[in-house]
Each structure stands twice: as C-alpha cells, then as structure tokens.
Amino acid sequence: MSRYIGALDQGTTSTRFMVFDAAGAVVARHQLEHRQILPAPGWVEHDPIEIAARVDDVIDGALRAGGLSGRDLAAIGITNQRETTVVWDPKSGRPWHNAIVWQDTRTDRAVSALEPHRALLCERTGLPPATYFSAAKLQWILDHVNGVREAAQRGEAVFGTIDTWVIWNLTGGRDGGLHVTDVTNASRTQLMSLRTLEWDDDLLRLFDIPRQMLPRICSSCSDSAFGSARRSGPLGAEIPIGGDLGDQHAATVGQACFAPGEAKNTYGTGNFMLVNTGDRIVRSTSGLLTTVGYKLGAAAAVYALEGSIAVTGAAVQWLRDQIGVIRTAADIEALAGSVPDTGGAYFVPAFSGLFAPYWRADARGAIVGLSQFHTKAHLARATLEAICFQTRDVLDAMTQDSGVRLDVLKADGGATVNNLLMQLQADILGVPVVRPVVAETTALGAAYAAGLAVGFWKDLETLRSYWKADRVWEPRWSKDQRDEAYRGWRKAVERSLDWVDVR
Helix, strand or coil: CCCEEEEEEECCCEEEEEEECCCCCEEEEEEEECCCECCCCCCCEECHHHHHHHHHHHHHHHHHHCCCCHHHEEEEEEEECCCCEEEECCCCCCECCCEECCCCCCCHHHHHCCHHHHHHHHHHHCCCCCCCCHHHHHHHHHHHCCCHHHHHHCCCCEEEEHHHHHHHHHCCCCCCCCCEEEHHHHCCCCCECCCCCCECHHHHHHHCCCHHHCCEEECCECCCCCCEEECCCCCCCEEEEEEEEEHHHHHHHHCCCCCCCCEEEEECCCEEEEEEEECCCCCCCCCCEEEEEECECCCCCEEEEEEEECCCHHHHHHHHHHHCCCCCCCHHHHHHHCCCCCCCCEEECCECEECCCCCECCCCCEEECCCCCCCHHHHHHHHHHHHHHHHHHHHHHHHHHHCCCCCCEEEECHHHHCHHHHHHHHHHHCCCEEEECCCCHHHHHHHHHHHHHCCCCCCHHHHHHHCCEEEEECCCCCHHHHHHHHHHHHHHHHHHCCCCCCC
C-alpha cells in the first residue's frame, strides 16, 4: 500500500493540499489564495475556474515539496467551504455565473419571504431561513441569470457545492466527471431531509429547483462513490478519492470528536463550533443549527449541533486588505498585544449579518465606544476580542441546548497560531482552551475519512489515539472582569441590529 494520504482543503480564501503519514503527521503541504470578488455591498463571489486551477496547482506543489508522486498516495480526501453555490454546464465545463459564496447576502429579501415556512425548514433540514444556505443562492441564479433555468431542463446546467465542482473536475470534468456530494454538504443546502438523507420534494417545490440539477448524495467515506483523481505528467496517477466532508464536519473528525458531547471550535474565515449528538437529531431552542456531523461508509449518520459565526478571521483580512491597519494577518498579534485592553471599544463584524445564535440579516458591522484616545492597536485588539465574544455567544447557546458545560474547548484552524487570540478566548470563556499538535484538523479529518475508506487506518479508536495537545491556555480574567466585558459586547451587538431593511 502507498505510504501516505492526501487531503484537498478548498476554503473561503485559499486552497491547500496536505499530505499525511500513517501517524497523522504532516509530510508536505502547499497553499494558494484566490480572489474575493465583491461586486456590490453584501455580495461575495469566487471564480470557479480559478478555484479549479488552484486545486491542480496545490496538489502538484505539495507533491513536489515532499518529493512525492501521485503513486505515493493511497487516497485523497476532499473538504470544502460548504454552502457556496456553483452552477455549470457539464457539456462545456463552463460556469454559468461566479460561485455565490456562503457569506453573500443578496438573497436577504427572498429569505425574509420564507418566514411563513420556518417551521417546515427547521423540522426538515435543521436550518432556519437565512442567506447562509445554498438553496436561495441557487434559486437566485435560476431566476436572475439568463438561460439557466431552460438549460437545466436540457441537462446543460447542474448545481453543486464546491466539493461537487472539485470532484467533477478531478474525475474528468466534461470527459466523464462524477456529479456527487456527501451528506454533510447536502445537509447545508436546505434541500436535504435530515431523516432520509435524500433530496426532499417539498423543499425543491418551495425553492422551485429542478431535481435533475442536483448531485447524487453519498456517505462521507466511500471506496468507490467519488471515483479517482486523474493526474497527468510526472506526478501523475489515478488516485482514489475516498472521503468528502464539509470543512467543519471534517474538523470534527480531525479533532476525534467521535462520542456524543464532544465538541470542537474551528477558527478560520468564520468560526464554527460543533458538538456531536450521536444518532439523535437534536433540535435547538437557542439559535443553533442541527446538521449531519458525518456518515462513514454504511454506518448510521452521526448528527451534530452547530454554532456558525460568519465573520471572524475575515475581519482580520478586512483590517489587512480594505483598511490597511496591518500588512499581514500575522501582524495583528503584536499590534493587539501592544495595548493592555481595548479601552472600552468594541467591534461587531456583522458584514454578512449575524449568524448563530442571533440570525439577524438586518445587522451590519459596527465599531462602538470610540474616543480620541483610541488607536489602530485598540481596533486590532477589539477585532480579536470580537472573535472570542462571538464564540461565547455560541457556547452559551450550546450549553443551554445540551445542559452540559464544556470543561475545555478544543480549538483548531489557521487562526489558532495567534497565541494572544487563544489567551483571550480562555479569558472570555472562563475555560481552558487547547490547541492540538495538528491545528489544520479540517484537512486531517478529510484525510482520515479517505484513509478509512481504503483501509489505510483501521478504525476510529486508532484515529483517536493520534490526537495530541500542543498547548493549553488557562483563563486569567476574574469573573467580574469577564462579565463586565461581555455586558459591553451585548450592548455593542444591539447597536449593530436593524441597520438594513430586508423586508
């Protein structure tokens, strides 16, 4: 058997390919950013062709960096930004429109009109009416891009989340590419029933979406459903694709959260906390989402509660790219650490409205509490604190739904390299925060799914044994300091609401 497993992680701002050995250690990696296309306020798009090119580039780059070829890989796992929506012509391979990204809010009025159907959506999909999910984005393309609806009837327009687009291209594209997705990504479209794990006719009628556009839904881990990546040239080989999970579900697997009650929090473009609920579909009363956690082969689906936060790391990117406060994302730690606190300033980065637990599409970003005293260092620190306060919002909701308080928070994702951020998170939550040795657990979870599919790894207990802590941060703030700071955050959130008329 080949010595390694590969993982393709297609994220909101970049694409990376990582190679892991049998102990789950990183052997090689390569990462490239792609453009964020912002054609109007609240609109966020990606170029699918650019993403497909980045996929090829990072696979080849990682293999070269590790002195490897495709034949050294037993399998590849795919993980991806989830709700982002692509429609393309399978005969030509050309997209009908740029991908509409999960952060995009152009469907806010259409989503507001779904309020009479809230009970159906929540019961059937676990998801409330929100601009976040794929169905309304697909409906927008069908209704606003000339010729798409007619093309769908002719088989010349198909839909997929990014995993579907990537797999279709890797397995041959217009020359026989597979049109498939997995249950985790399908569960984020607002078109799949949580109980049947199939596309739901009532929901297709509600959104007026032709069934023939949709990909086949598969388990997250399979030795045959996703085909093989066709690689050409000196690095080439036909490499089985054994796993496919949405990014936050992959991180749950990578953090070895295999038992009910185990939870993780991923720090990326947004923040996403998931708690495993086993084979139970648990309905939230506190603003969380009910979702499929993962489904490995023929085993029953595992479900989860999720707290989704739209803008966390993206706020740091905004400081860098739009405002010019920092030159690189890494610069924020030193700048924020140059002041002892924010001086009473708060930043609510509600660029795409507020997701869990508020679900307020009418919210927009707000910086409050400013005086002439404040500097860019205070804004940098307020940005890091905003990430942590939003996580507390979600953790409080999760505690209310589950009745169980977390003793420790497992943190992962690219932003966890920021030690000040991790310390502030422990301070604001009042619980220890632990970072694993492999912080990029999204890619690791995709690798685990692929490796299980082809027998590279034996079982979940084997994977659990690989999890190791890198560093733990203990809370330093007093309870009074923590409570006072959080009261200020809630006041700041109130100031961000009712800014946009979505009715």
